[in-house]
Amino acid sequence: MCWGRRKRPGRRCSIRPSDGAAPPxxxxYVLKxxxxxxxACDHCYVYEHADQSWRRKPRAIGGATVRWAARRIAEHAAAHGLGEIxxxxxxxxxxxxxxxxxREVLAVLRSRVDPVCRLDLRVHTNGVLLDETLCALFDEYAVRVGVSLDGDRAANDRHRRFADGRSSHPHVRRALELLRRREYRHLYAGLLCTVDPANDPIAVYEALLAESPPSLDxxxxxxxxxxxxxxxxxxxPYADWLGRVHARxxxxxxxxxxxxFDSMLSAAAGGPSLGESVGLDPVNLLVIETDGGWEQADSLKTAxxxxxxxxxxxxxxxxxxxxALPGPAARRGGLAALCETCRSCEVVRVCGGGLYAHRFRTGSGFANPSVxxxxxxxxxxxxxPAAEAAPAPGAGAAGRAAHTLSPADFDSLARGPGDPAAVAALAQAGLSLTRALVARVGSGLPDGAGELEEAAREGLALLARVDLERPAAVAExxxxxxxxxxxxxCLRPPRAARATLDLAHLAGIAASAALHAGMEAEVPLPVRDGSLHLPALGVLRxxxxxxxxxxxxxSSRGLFAAGRRVTGQDPRWLPVRSAGFGARTVLVDDLDAFRGRPGWRPAGRLSENRWEGWRTCLEAAxxxxxxxxxxxxxxxxxxxxAVVPLRPGPPRGHRAGGPRHPLGAVGLAPPGTGGLEAALLREFQFAKLDALTTLHGLVEVTxxxxxxxxxxxxARLAQAExxxxxxxxxxxxRFGRLSARIHEAIDALTASGTLTPHGARFVAGMRATAGAWAGN
Structure with a gap:
């Protein structure tokens, strides 16, 4: 998903090829x-491929070289107003x-670069030497750790061994155990795996996933x-191998x-390509060798x-x-820098000609398609194709093919409860729709210079950054x-100042995502009714x-506002509570500014006594x-x-065709004002049906x-059960009364002539459930 806005003159949104006037x-930076x-990995491009310059360079970088490197990096960031490197x-x-x-290297980098811009520090390692001492050091200097692992032991040991032939696999797994520990989990950046068609792709995928990585390369x-x-x-064979992983x-x-995969999907949708392997985005990377030499990307060592x-x-x-040198400049040339074969190819905007180094051929240099x-x-x-089928906001029926239900899942929902897999499919479709709606909000942010407009824009930028590095946190x-x-x-007609305040809520969404991800960030949050709102987390009064x-x-250490850390004991902080519900927990959200629905009358913050009543009744239900x-x-x-507590009193009804219940939330009246179990079933049936209607029209829209x-x-089908x-x-x-009304309604719907083919099948599923009751 591309969160970015269309570029406006005078505002730096991203670094892309231009008419040549903008400075490179x-x-x-990769600092060797x-x-x-x-x-002694036999597929290593540094030691085993064409370039053997490592033999002519110092083993370790010197302190003076580190200081010069940090100075040059800081100079460039300051001169061009870069917010992060x-x-x-x-x-x-x-x-x-x-x-x-x-420690010496990290201290110099932090002292020289941090005062100029935000410094994202990382280390990429084979993991063999990673221990608690190094993890503590990386925690001290906020260094995220990426690790190379080629899969299970058989796959990894095919190439990644010690010089004497010993396996490196157990050493790497010990390192990953460290990074998964609670105190170091925020340091874990992800895994890098080199593809080999001789390895089983699914075994490799499952072995990598078992290490709980935040991301995979x-x-x-x-x-x-x-x-x-x-x-x-x-x-x-490489497409076949990767295709099997993609399908799984x-x-x-x-x-x-x-x-x-994310890069291909993003590039196909017009977004950033997320790296240099595919897509047409410029490569804005330089390498500093141990002797202080400036170099282009390491991958060129294979040429x-x-x-x-x-x-x-x-x-x-x-x-x-x-x-400004011709070599680095050639990698910022986009489509125009590719050979004619690539420029005329139908997938060039997705693959971008592939990695620059993979185009090399003696005699024609890099003016070739990728090998x-x-x-x-x-x-x-x-x-x-999955990205091309995804519905644009407001695409209507033509865009519904992006998410479909199998006939078995559809029928399970029609019969009443729905299999968990069917409900999960509805939730995934709802998440995709929400992403599209949020992206649409981001693409239409106003250009004003006020505090709220700037908060919305900074929130959008932060959300994009978190989504690139920790998409699961954004999804949460x-x-x-x-x-x-x-x-x-936000997408309904604006309401002057209130509309701008609503748009600025994007910053709160982004801050919540960054907190879930444990990422460091700063962002201005809008003040709404004297409070700062962080969705699904809480409110700071x-x-x-x-x-x-x-x-x-x-950051991974929590939220900091007004110069101090916000803790659970801070009287200003009201957390979103959660309650046990069967085998899982659900949020009980009495804080979110957007927790209302058509027909709902949300209650305010529950007192401790009322909250205890809610918690007890939800657990019992x-x-x-x-x-x-x-x-x-x-x-x-x-x-x-999530459960949203409502004020006592009957609901005001729901207009068909109006805003729907998002799947995942139910609104409930206070315990003691009616059957909580029946109300839960009723509201969740509404939510499931509304989500299903987004995928398949059941009744003619008029x-x-x-x-x-x-x-x-x-809804009555569940309550009757x-x-x-x-x-x-x-x-x-009660059952007899509801059963009779259900049979009457099913007959009326069938005779109405307003059901679509999907609607007729759905009503037939309800009839099968109601008919089975007669034999019990």
């Missing part, structure tokens, strides 16, 4: 701190520098036309960000000896001088049902404020539903995320009365 900007390695410590194996040497092994990759059996990843619900070298050094040349061209084209054909916040309500409200926004900081209506309980467990009848009948299994004369009476 560098936003990422040690030039040897403790493994990334520095990756690399090698060889960077951990060979040792804790003391790494699947890399094609470096090769050129002079030294092409092995193709056992011919064809497109998609069927799993995309549990982790995989940069290659020929000396390919990445520039002849310039940090002691004598600033970043601008290096970035992986057939694989990239085949893989794009597998990955991108977007899946909160109130987010869809907020986005829909400030009281009367002169300003319209308050700048806050977030969950247990009763698990015992008496297990199928409905399982469906609730798969889709219910038929408001039948649509209302269908909703009420579907509850009373059917409840002992006692009163329950039997």
């Amino acid at each position: 900007l560098v936003t990422e 701190v040690h030039n040897r390695c403790d493994l 990334r520095v990756v410590l690399h090698g060889g194996e960077p951990l060979l520098l040792g804790a003391a040497g790494l 699947l890399l094609l092994p470096h090769a050129t036309w002079d030294h092409p990759p092995p193709r056992p059996g011919g064809g497109t 990843w998609a069927s799993d619900g995309r549990p982790v960000a995989i940069r290659l 020929f000896d000396g390919a990445p070298e520039t002849g310039l050094n940090v002691r004598t040349h600033a970043v601008d001088a290096v970035a 992986y061209c057939p694989d990239l084209k085949a893989l794009a054909g597998r990955v991108v 916040v977007l899946a909160h049902p109130c987010t869809a309500v907020w986005a829909s409200r 400030l009281g009367p404020q002169a300003g319209r926004t308050v700048r806050v900081s977030v 969950g247990k009763r539903l698990e015992q008496d209506t297990p199928a409905y309980a399982r469906a609730l467990g798969a889709g219910l995320r 038929s408001e009365a039948p649509a209302r009848t269908l909703r009420e009948t579907y 509850l009373w059917r299994v409840t002992p006692g004369a009163d329950a039997r009476t």
